[in-house]
Amino acid sequence: NGNQRLLDQLQQVGLVNLLEQATRPNVPQDLATYDFIVVGAGAAGCTLAARLSEDPSWKVALLEAGGVENIAHLTPVLAGYLQQTASNWGYHSVPQRLSCLGMNNQECALPRGKVLGGTSSINYMIYNRGNRRDFDGWASAGNPGWSYAEVLPYFLRSESAQLQGLEQSPYHNHSGPLSVEDVRYRTQLVHAFVEASVEAGLPRTDYNGESQLGVSYVQATTRNGRRHSAYSAYIQPVRDYRKSNLHIYTFSQVTRLLIDAETKSAYGVEFRYNSRAYTFKARKEVILSAGAFNSPQLLMLSGIGPADNLKAIGVPLVHALPVGKRLYDHMCHFGPTFVTNTTGQTTFTSRVTAAEVLSYLLAGNPATKLSSIGGVEALAFLKTGRSTLPQDWPDIELIMVLGSLASDEGTALKLGANFKDEIYDRMYRQLAQARQDHFTLLVMQFHPQSVGRLWLRDRNPLGWPKIDPKYCVAEEDVEYILDGIKEAIRISKMPALQSIGARLLERPVPGCESLAFASDDYWRCSIRTLSYTLHHQVATCRMGPASDPTAVVSPQLRVHGMRRLRVVDTSIIPVPPTAHTNAAAFMIGEKAADMIRSDWS
Numbered sequence: 155n156g157n158q159r160l161l162d163q164l165q166q167v168g169l170v171n172l173l174e175q176a177t178r179p180n181v182p183q184d185l186a187t188y189d190f191i192v193v194g195a196g197a198a199g200c201t202l203a204a205r206l207s208e209d210p211s212w213k214v215a216l217l218e219a220g221g222v223e224n225i226a227h228l229t230p231v232l233a234g235y236l237q238q239t240a241s242n243w244g245y246h247s248v249p250q251r252l253s254c255l256g257m258n259n260q261e262c263a264l265p266r267g268k269v270l271g272g273t274s275s276i277n278y279m280i281y282n283r284g285n286r287r288d289f290d291g292w293a294s295a296g297n298p299g300w301s302y303a304e305v306l307p308y309f310l311r312s313e314s315a316q317l318q319g320l321e322q323s324p325y326h327n328h329s330g331p332l333s334v335e336d337v338r339y340r341t342q343l344v345h346a347f348v349e350a351s352v353e354a355g356l357p358r359t360d361y362n363g364e365s366q367l368g369v370s371y372v373q374a375t376t377r378n379g380r381r382h383s384a385y386s387a388y389i390q391p392v393r394d395y396r397k398s399n400l401h402i403y404t405f406s407q408v409t410r411l412l413i414d415a416e417t418k419s420a421y422g423v424e425f426r427y428n429s430r431a432y433t434f435k436a437r438k439e440v441i442l443s444a445g446a447f448n449s450p451q452l453l454m455l456s457g458i459g460p461a462d463n464l465k466a467i468g469v470p471l472v473h474a475l476p477v478g479k480r481l482y483d484h485m486c487h488f489g490p491t492f493v494t495n496t497t498g499q500t501t502f503t504s505r506v507t508a509a510e511v512l513s514y515l516l517a518g519n520p521a522t523k524l525s526s527i528g529g530v531e532a533l534a535f536l537k538t539g540r541s542t543l544p545q546d547w548p549d550i551e552l553i554m555v556l557g558s559l560a561s562d563e564g565t566a567l568k569l570g571a572n573f574k575d576e577i578y579d580r581m582y583r584q585l586a587q588a589r590q591d592h593f594t595l596l597v598m599q600f601h602p603q604s605v606g607r608l609w610l611r612d613r614n615p616l617g618w619p620k621i622d623p624k625y626c627v628a629e630e631d632v633e634y635i636l637d638g639i640k641e642a643i644r645i646s647k648m649p650a651l652q653s654i655g656a657r658l659l660e661r662p663v664p665g666c667e668s669l670a671f672a673s674d675d676y677w678r679c680s681i682r683t684l685s686y687t688l689h690h691q692v693a694t695c696r697m698g699p700a701s702d703p704t705a706v707v708s709p710q711l712r713v714h715g716m717r718r719l720r721v722v723d724t725s726i727i728p729v730p731p732t733a734h735t736n737a738a739a740f741m742i743g744e745k746a747a748d749m750i751r752s753d754w755s
């Protein structure tokens with residue numbers, strides 16, 4: 155009993171993974187053969203590997219460049235800090251001309267998860283699927299099987315919802331692997347924001363239900379108040395009893411696909427483990443689930459990509475495809491920030507102690523500030539007057555966050571986003587010193603016109619790809635966000651927020667001081683300065699029919715022109731969805747598993 159209690163406690167504080175890794179590392183055997191090799195244990199990769207290994211006759215290898223989750227990953231309030239750890243690939247964009255002016259060297263930080271669980275282990279845990287029109291659009295662009303009616307069952311298959319008031323909703327399932335919960339800790343500020351949004355004319359809604367438009371408390375991928383990543387939801391529960399056919403390798407970074415250039419057939423991968431090169435062979439398929447930056451990188455390193463880029467860096471061309479030619483993302487404006495007359499509501503995360511974290515994790519599911527998902531409390535989905543999209547298709551999201559760069563006193567968000575010191579020093583430092591309650595409404599645009607791209611700088615598989623998101627290159631994108639900022643300010647003037655004294659933080663953005671504070675031009679300047687990605691990069695291995703010159707994979711997610719090679723992750727999403735992208739990654743993993751099963755059974 156004593157041992158069991160100790161084990162339970164280690165499990166609860168996230169130490170079991172570390173012990174397992176230290177005492178029983180899975181050392182690869184060179185030239186091992188698997189039916190399926192899944193590259194990348196992120197949101198889609200874990201889902202896929204877990205589903206494929208349900209068939210005990212299929213041997214599956216899951217290769218992950220990073221290590222395992224620990225106590226910090228489990229603790230929702232610490233989300234922002236994970237970007238300062240080895241669990242983040244730590245990419246930056248190339249310097250931007252028209253955005254990220256408030257970042258060092260005008261480089262936007264582009265974090266991605268490098269750990270079992272991938273980006274689902276370092277993200278902000280918002281659970282959000284998208285608008286039915288997103289998926290109907292994918293289908294009508296020549297991708298049969300991807301309409302809303304056809305993908306909804308896969309969203310549901312992955313979900314295990316514990317959402318108050320939605321127990322009977324046909325849009326939620328209660329028996330899937332991935333736990334989706336209400337955040338139990340809610341501040342006075344979020345109640346005021348939700349009420350003010352209603353006063354401003356927004357309906358209360360379940361943004362994963364019948365209609366997205368409106369305001370809602372956030373739904374989170376947590377279980378009993380702890381982060382529920384793809385690894386903890388899909389792999390951890392089966393890992394021990396699938397030891398014979400599901401082999402998981404950490405710190406194993408794939409460097410190249412093995413391809414028979416004549417038949418254009420993938421038959422394995424090369425990877426590095428402990429500074430040594432290894433080869434695994436695939437009897438059936440190699441599947442790239444390395445995410446929106448690394449899947450295209452691996453294709454290109456293996457000779458599949460734009461002929462000009464590959465020629466320039468000396469990679470022999472196997473098959474020409476527009477890999478990385480498109481890159482969409484959701485840029486948002488980091489603000490406006492509002493101060494309030496309340497006290498003790500804003501969580502200053504830099505003051506959270508180790509003892510608090512331990513006692514939080516050891517307790518059942520306490521509604522303390524530590525369960526706050528990096529401060530995100532509510533979402534509002536809006537339609538601006540500018541939008542020409544159908545009425546039920548939002549173009550702006552307000553993300554109500556308890557805090558700002560001040561709430562961690564410059565120790566996490568500022569560094570994670572690569573903000574210049576002067577942004578923190580001149581706008582936020584005083585707020586932190588005064589422990590002033592405040593909240594921020596991040597304004598995110600769903601359907602940007604700006605299109606970025608990704609390419610290889612050289613043949614080094616351990617180096618960074620070049621990433622140019624080109625945020626705000628389309629002037630129109632700035633105008634949408636400006637409309638969103640005005641909407642956020644309008645909501646702040648409603649009685650519920652006025653009753654707590656909500657008002658704009660009047661500290662001008664460095665670089666925009668010459669413009670009249672809060673004028674349209676001031677906000678335009680602010681948008682280009684406080685440009686902050688919400689990390690929803692998609693379309694670098696875009697899905698589309700063979701006739702589509704921008705497509706990299708087919709609707710079955712097979713790489714066009716290649717055999718036994720698929721991409722299964724968010725890089726296949728053809729256009730930016732009306733959503734954060736984690737839920738879609740799980741859906742893609744679930745759907746791919748069904749497609750692969752039906753192909754090989």
Ligand SMILES: Cc1cc2nc3c(=O)[nH]c(=O)nc-3n(C[C@H](O)[C@H](O)[C@H](O)COP(=O)(O)OP(=O)(O)OC[C@H]3O[C@@H](n4cnc5c(N)ncnc54)[C@H](O)[C@@H]3O)c2cc1C
Nearest residue numbers: 194196197198219272273277278279280408448724734736
């Ligand atoms: C900071 C941050 C916050 C976010 N917050 C939210 C949120 O709150 N809600 C939301 O919906 N979305 C959020 N997102 C986005 C969302 O989490 C991702 O879009 C989604 O998880 C991506 O899933 P994926 O399967 O495509 O890739 P990933 O989960 O990134 O998985 C890719 C995996 O492949 C591994 N890998 C890469 N290259 C190699 C290689 N060569 N060899 C071996 N392994 C490799 C990586 O280490 C990683 O584990 C956030 C993203 C970030 C970065």
